[in-house]
Amino acid sequence: MSLYGAYPRQGGYELRPGYEGVASSNDGLIWQAAKKEPILSIYQEDVGIWENACIYQPFVVEHEGKYFNFYNASNPQGKEQMGMALSDDMLKWKRHEYNPVVPFGPPESFNENFSADGKVFWDKDHWVMFFFGVQHLEGNPRPHAHIVTAFSPDLYHWTVDPEPLYKAGGHPTRLDWKYSHKISIVWNPKNQSFYMFYNAVGSKGRGIGVITSKEDLTPLPEECSEPGNRNEAECGPEPVKTVTEGSAPGAYRSLEENG
Numbered sequence: 001m002s003l004y005g006a007y008p009r010q011g012g013y014e015l016r017p018g019y020e021g022v023a024s025s026n027d028g029l030i031w032q033a034a035k036k037e038p039i040l041s042i043y044q045e046d047v048g049i050w051e052n053a054c055i056y057q058p059f060v061v062e063h064e065g066k067y068f069n070f071y072n073a074s075n076p077q078g079k080e081q082m083g084m085a086l087s088d089d090m091l092k093w094k095r096h097e098y099n100p101v102v103p104f105g106p107p108e109s110f111n112e113n114f115s116a117d118g119k120v121f122w123d124k125d126h127w128v129m130f131f132f133g134v135q136h137l138e139g140n141p142r143p144h145a146h147i148v149t150a151f152s153p154d155l156y157h158w159t160v161d162p163e164p165l166y167k168a169g170g171h172p173t174r175l176d177w178k179y180s181h182k183i184s185i186v187w188n189p190k191n192q193s194f195y196m197f198y199n200a201v202g203s204k205g206r207g208i209g210v211i212t213s214k215e216d217l218t219p220l221p222e223e224c225s226e227p228g229n230r231n232e233a234e235c236g237p238e239p240v241k242t243v244t245e246g247s248a249p250g251a252y253r254s255l256e257e258n259g
Contacts, residue, residue, distance in 0.1 A: 001025075001034055001090045003058040003069060016054040017042045020071065022090055039093045040071065040085060046095050050075050050103070051083060060090070061120050061155070068155055069093060070101075070129070072116035079104050080116040082131060084155070102131065102150050102158050110135050110146045110164050117182050120155070127152040130196075132181030133164065144168040145179035147198060166211055169202070176200035176209050191217050 001024045009015035019038035025031045040055050041047070051073030061068045067087040074080045082102035085093040102118060105111040111133025118131035133148040146164040169177035179201040186195045193213050200209035 002031070003039065003060055003090070005055070005057040005071075006038075014054070014056070016074075018054045018056055020055055020058050020069075035091060039091070040069075040095075048083070048095070048099055050081055050100050052076070053078075056080070057117060059119050063155060068120070070118045070120055072114075072118065072131075073100075078113075080114040080134075082115050082118045082129075096156070098156075101156065102129065102160065105133065105160060105162075108135075109133070109162060110167075111148055111160065112136065113143060114145070115148070115160070118150075119183060119185070121185070127155055129158065130165070130183050130185070132179075132183075144177075145181040145201075147180055147183060147196075166196075166198075170211075171200070171202075171209060174203040175207065177202040180209065193217055 001022055003020055003022050005018055005020055007015050007018045019041040022034045022039050023031045024034040038055075040058075042052050042055060053076045054074040056072040056074070059070045061070070065088070067090050069085045069087065070082060071085065072080045072082055081100035081104055083099040084096040084101045086096065087093045100115075102115045104113055104115050111131075112135050114132065114134035116132055116134070118129045120127055120129045122128075129150040129152070131148055131150065132145045134143045134145050136143050146168050147166040148160065148164050150158040150160045152158045166180055168180045170180065171177075176198075180198055182199040184197045186197070187193075188195060196211050196213075198209050198211070200207050
């Protein structure tokens with residue numbers, strides 16, 4: 001099964017009110033709705049004031065027999081924050097009592113207007129959320145979106161790093177000077193590096209940018225990709241597995257560990 005975000009109104013981009021649904025498939029190619037009604041919407045009795053204008057996108061983590069849905073949502077003033085809902089079967093969901101789990105930040109912080117589109121991963125002994133924060137700069141009517149991180153020991157309590165992992169405008173051609181957001185991470189075992197792809201908006205319009213966890217991306221020897229046949233001096237430590245649905249938390253190696 002998979003969760004999805006949807007916007008029933010046509011004629012624009014993410015027209016309110018959005019909601020989330022659940023779909024199922026036998027082969028990963030043909031999908032059908034697993035429930036007729038949304039799993040999260042602004043019309044449900046337990047909807048919070050912080051999320052009562054629009055529900056956006058889900059990100060699901062399975063941990064110790066429970067499903068955690070991290071989702072961003074908006075209040076009528078247009079500020080987005082990260083909430084969490086829990087389920088035992090991915091069909092029936094209950095909002096976390098203390099939502100939002102990652103609210104927007106204080107004035108002049110890098111997430112003072114948005115904390116949105118979070119992606120959650122396990123890293124050795126704690127959880128990491130990559131999300132985008134939106135900040136309004138004095139004298140500039142347009143907001144800037146940055147890639148921000150938060151950390152948690154238990155998925156319920158989160159601490160935001162006040163310094164972004166990557167700031168808008170970091171690319172020398174200014175291709176991302178307006179927005180750097182909406183990330184996806186890929187691990188390359190051949191050079192032991194993470195590639196973080198992100199939506200870049202700036203001097204070249206809208207496109208996809210990439211940042212890496214280390215500068216030297218020279219491929220490592222072929223044997224470094226073979227489990228149990230590694231020379232640690234040449235290959236570095238044995239990589240560990242990413243958390244996958246139906247498994248206990250493994251770990252992706254931390255960005256810090258890779259330079």
